Amino acid sequence: MTSLQTRGPDQDAFPRTENVWPVAKSTKRRIVVAGGGIGGLTAALALERAGFAVDVLERSDTLGEVGAGIQISPNAWRVLDGLGAIPALEDAFVHPDVIRIHSVRAGGLVGRVPIGKTALRRYGAPYCVVHRGDLHRGLAETASTRPDIDIHLGVTVTDAQEDEDGITVEAKGADGVSSYRGEALVAADGVWSTVRRRLLRLPSADFSGRIAFRATVPSEMAPDLASFTGLWMGESTHLVHYPISGGREINFVAIVESDWREETWSTPASREEVMGHFADWPAAARRLLEMPDSWLQWALCDVGPGTIWAEGRVALIGDAAHAMLPFMAQGGAMAIEDAHVIARCLASDPDVDEALLAYERARKDRVERVMRAARDNARTYHMKGVMAFLRDAGIRYLSGTRLLARFDWIYDWRP
Template identity: 50%
Template sequence: MTHSLPAQPVAVVGAGIGGLTAALCLARAGYRVELIERTERLAEVGAGLQLSPNALRVLAGLGLLPELEAKAAEPATVRIRSARNGRDLARVPLGPVARERYGLPYLVLHRADLQKVLLDAVSNTPAITLTLGASLGEVTDTGTGIEAGITTASGARRISACALIGADGVRSEVRQRVMKGPEARFSGRTAYRATLPASAVPDVLMTETGLWLGPKAHLVHYPVRSGREFNLVALVEENWDADGWSEPADRDALLSRFADWPAEIRAVMDIPDLWLRWALCAVDAGTPWAKGRIALLGDAAHAMLPFAAQGAAMAIEDAAVLGRLMQGAKDVPAALAAYQRQRQPRAAHVQEAASANATIYHMSWPACLARDAVLKASSPERLLKRMDWIYGWRDSSTA
């Protein structure tokens, strides 16, 4: 069967996880895509990512699961421990149990590996043109199309498109400058990230996702790079007193913050020389995502605390729904309005769940005693079942 591509491409601003996935989904839906990225080189600094079955359902639909599995690790469990005494509070089964329950794995991997798999797929899709080192100029919604100016080192050009998707992250220029939307707000929480060689940590830690709960802080770790490296993230409540967005952290100040945590985990935290610090910001998922032929996707629309490990997953889900609704769309603004209607309640719900975890994970004594008692009394099956509404999601296009 032959069918002609729509005359005008879709412009996607930002080639992060959301923008790359959106470009692939839109190309599948029959569009040419102009993918515009500000940085000269797509490189993710050392950090890991958990990819739950809801996200992997979309990526599997794009044919990317085998490459992702080859680069990822698949923890058998999330082991939740108390930072007061190191004791186990609960285990959420993953591995074969998650595969059986959701039909897809729960993977953990390095962000650079996910980005490479997506970028390779984009490079192999002739309908997608990726322009790096590009800054977005004036954007006009003419009512019948989008006119946007793009500047790169080799000069300026104009793009005519049928829609413009802002997948440009938490500090989205499309949201703020083009759509006159809100600024991101600092959450009062900071993430410290480090990666270390697997050989430096006890073998048992390489088989699980670890979650340690302490007062005003928690710690997450898991293997990445097919089990060759170990990813460590410490999340703490504090004020961000620098202008920077991410920067090398004061290692000694961080370690002193965890001085009364169990020796077992302090020994691991002591290994990396370099920790990077991230300000955690949020964008209220309830603010408008779509206006005429312009729409937001991923963190640009609904940046959330990483406390449910779902920010990238929501961006990936957004991309699938956008692709489905744009396929054959005669009325692009109506398709984008439908995209907002279908995605906003779910993103808001997941954002709330992440914020609720922020309170629960960081409880101080004595409130933490009640939390710990509930966790200890919960069966592993029950704890996984509670995640069904997130992990069991399927869009009709990926079902």
């Protein structure tokens, strides 16, 4: 087990030596977070801000993310800003000026949604895109400056037992099983959450019958794609691309219908395999898809509405609670919002069970509305025939600002 302990300056001068000097752990209320992904690290920052000491237990030996991008909309940006995470992310963020919407049926561009300066003016916060690895690094770097956050790597949460005073979480590492004690377990262990399945006995996320192929290329290969986000909508398929890594790379996500399903982020796929799904696409779009030498594939899952998110001293956040289709680009943003709200609820009610139920009540309607919007987008993007014709005509008719305004309720959310 590796432990990435974060320390304040006074602790550096007098390092912790377990079993020799009884160095007092922080006397603050303690919370255990399962998973050091986007939601888990943001939760650690938010809980620390709210006055808690936090243990983050992460299964992987290193903190990181496979090569792919993520869009950070204004609602998520605002939370990260409030937690002091933006300085560590600023260089990696790219601010596309527009989303260009293309239709395969129409053979090209049908609409433009302004995001750059327009989003900033409208929401008071930017709409950014970033490499997932950079987002992770920035969050971990920010967490490492907070003495009350301890990140433990290479430990897999397997079980937990509650009692009147708290919860003991068991995690398996290379050295065996270790226990972590806190007032609550915040489970941010992702779409295939162990806590969701094993501790709360809830059904797993359902496979959606769609997969995402993801790849990045250096932006020198496609300099004309470096300033905007592109969306191509086809029959049962679509493609999104945007710049990441401070503009040095272009990220591609291609969605298709398929039966393939594996619980992994990193199964490789060849260019030929991907191109096979886009054989009838216009040449301009196929040229984009031909750029990457290889792709990674990822089975898309979502959770049906109506399941609980909290019970006793355990609560789910992010994909563990509400994995959703990525067609609103909001799964990570909702995990980030959850992190803020759960920290607020725990800080404002000493009754942990009540605080976690208050978190669920505060979040559920909004998140389920976003999930429905993602499912609606899935239908809209993949329309055929007359429906696709009407969709394209509607996009052409509406101004870009009106297209953006339909989602004010998402982007204008404030912590």
